[in-house]
Amino acid sequence: MTKDTPRQHGRQLPTAEELRIWRDFIETTDVLRSRIASRLQSDSALSPGDYAVLLALTEAPEQQMRSSELAAHIGWERSRLSHHLGRMERRGLIRRQECATDPRGAEVHLTAAGAEAFRGSTVPHLRAIRELFVDALTPEQLLAAGEIAAALRAHLDARQAK
Amino acid sequence: MTKDTPRQHGRQLPTAEELRIWRDFIETTDVLRSRIASRLQSDSALSPGDYAVLLALTEAPEQQMRSSELAAHIGWERSRLSHHLGRMERRGLIRRQECATDPRGAEVHLTAAGAEAFRGSTVPHLRAIRELFVDALTPEQLLAAGEIAAALRAHLDARQAK
DNA sequence: CCTCGACGATTGACATGTCAAACATGTTAG
DNA sequence: CTAACATGTTTGACATGTCAATCGTCGAGG
Numbered sequence: 001m002t003k004d005t006p007r008q009h010g011r012q013l014p015t016a017e018e019l020r021i022w023r024d025f026i027e028t029t030d031v032l033r034s035r036i037a038s039r040l041q042s043d044s045a046l047s048p049g050d051y052a053v054l055l056a057l058t059e060a061p062e063q064q065m066r067s068s069e070l071a072a073h074i075g076w077e078r079s080r081l082s083h084h085l086g087r088m089e090r091r092g093l094i095r096r097q098e099c100a101t102d103p104r105g106a107e108v109h110l111t112a113a114g115a116e117a118f119r120g121s122t123v124p125h126l127r128a129i130r131e132l133f134v135d136a137l138t139p140e141q142l143l144a145a146g147e148i149a150a151a152l153r154a155h156l157d158a159r160q161a162k
Numbered sequence: 163m164t165k166d167t168p169r170q171h172g173r174q175l176p177t178a179e180e181l182r183i184w185r186d187f188i189e190t191t192d193v194l195r196s197r198i199a200s201r202l203q204s205d206s207a208l209s210p211g212d213y214a215v216l217l218a219l220t221e222a223p224e225q226q227m228r229s230s231e232l233a234a235h236i237g238w239e240r241s242r243l244s245h246h247l248g249r250m251e252r253r254g255l256i257r258r259q260e261c262a263t264d265p266r267g268a269e270v271h272l273t274a275a276g277a278e279a280f281r282g283s284t285v286p287h288l289r290a291i292r293e294l295f296v297d298a299l300t301p302e303q304l305l306a307a308g309e310i311a312a313a314l315r316a317h318l319d320a321r322q323a324k
Numbered sequence: 325c326c327t328c329g330a331c332g333a334t335t336g337a338c339a340t341g342t343c344a345a346a347c348a349t350g351t352t353a354g
Numbered sequence: 355c356t357a358a359c360a361t362g363t364t365t366g367a368c369a370t371g372t373c374a375a376t377c378g379t380c381g382a383g384g
Contacts, residue, residue: 011292012289012292013285013288013289013292014288014291014292014296018291018292018296018304019288019291020308021304021305021307021308021311022291022295022296024308024311024312024315025191025295025307025308025310025311026191026194026195026198027237027311028311028312028314028315028318029187029188029191029195029311029314030195031315031318032188032314032318033188033191033192035318036188075189123175126175126176126181127174127175129176129180129181129184130173130174130175130176130180131321132317132318132321133184133187133314134176134180134184135317136313136314136316136317136318137310137313137314138313141306141309141310141313142180142183143183144303144306144310145183145187145310146182146183146186146187147303148187148299148303148306148307148310149183149186149187149189149190149191150186150190151298151299151300151303152190152191152193152194152295152298152299153186153190153193154298155294155297155298156190156193156194156197156294156298159293159294
């Protein structure tokens with residue numbers, strides 16, 4: 001395969017080895033993500049999205065936030081958040097109410113049930129992270145993972161929208 | 163925050179620093195995944211799922227495979243594959259036909275349109291991988307990423323179904 | 325006033341994923 | 355032969371995501 005790779009591409013295309021690493025990396029992180037999600041689901045009946053929303057609200061002053069503030073905080077598109085909040089509201093985990101200061105806006109409030117669900121999910125979730133991620137790596141690998149994430153993030157941010 | 167972490171949890175829960183790395187790592191790989199997917203979509207009108215299926219079929223002898231063989235090859239649940247094949251068939255990228263040797267089974271065939279779509283997507287996709295992943299990392303980081311993926315994979319495989 | 329554009333949020337249409345149940349055909353034990 | 359089980363695949367219901375369009379309110383300019 002390598003010897004067939006046309007040379008004229010120069011630095012444009014990854015080598016066979018780089019490609020192998022890419023596939024390993026992206027597929028493995030996908031498996032990891034889905035295993036963590038499935039643990040969260042079976043331990044607590046929450047999706048990773050639910051968890052992110054509940055975490056943000058739990059840490060927010062008065063356990064409430066403006067909808068777009070919340071979206072920015074967890075890095076979601078507003079439409080995604082709106083759909084997700086609809087589902088969470090149906091399940092009684094959060095409540096939406098008109099914003100006092102800006103009639104256009106909505107405030108998202110944590111409900112007692114939401115707070116309770118989040119409280120119960122935390123320890124098992126952190127345990128899963130420990131078992132499936134932290135314990136899989138040597139301390140050096142863990143640090144390297146942090147640096148790789150930082151490098152990727154910086155690179156991606158630099159080419160935002162390219 | 164660190165000093166507040168209750169000690170009695172022992173090795174069960176990640177430290178604040180381990181947790182920070184986890185979040186960085188998982189969020190960044192997610193952003194990376196979605197950026198690559200969106201490049202693939204705009205360059206070639208293919209989803210990552212389409213690409214995986216077309217790649218497998220392109221490399222298969224006679225550009226065809228049994229459905230469950232294909233599912234195993236790309237690591238998908240059969241139901242997921244069945245839904246996806248339905249969508250790809252509607253778009254004319256693949257064709258399903260009854261298996262000659264086993265009347266229960268289905269053979270998935272690459273169509274000319276599918277082969278064409280895959281051919282056109284390859285170079286831009288590899289270029290995106292180079293630009294967004296390979297170029298973001300030093301050679302050492304790239305190797306480390308490969309080792310981290312291998313370590314995670316081995317760990318996850320070892321606790322399959324736990 | 326009143327219209328226009330910005331802003332905050334929601335909606336609808338559709339692609340993608342998971343789970344459990346359903347189907348259809350093959351094989352095997354009685 | 356036939357009931358029971360195994361095998362290969364599909365289906366339906368529903369959760370999640372993206373994209374573009376919409377809706378209601380605000381604020382500035384005529």
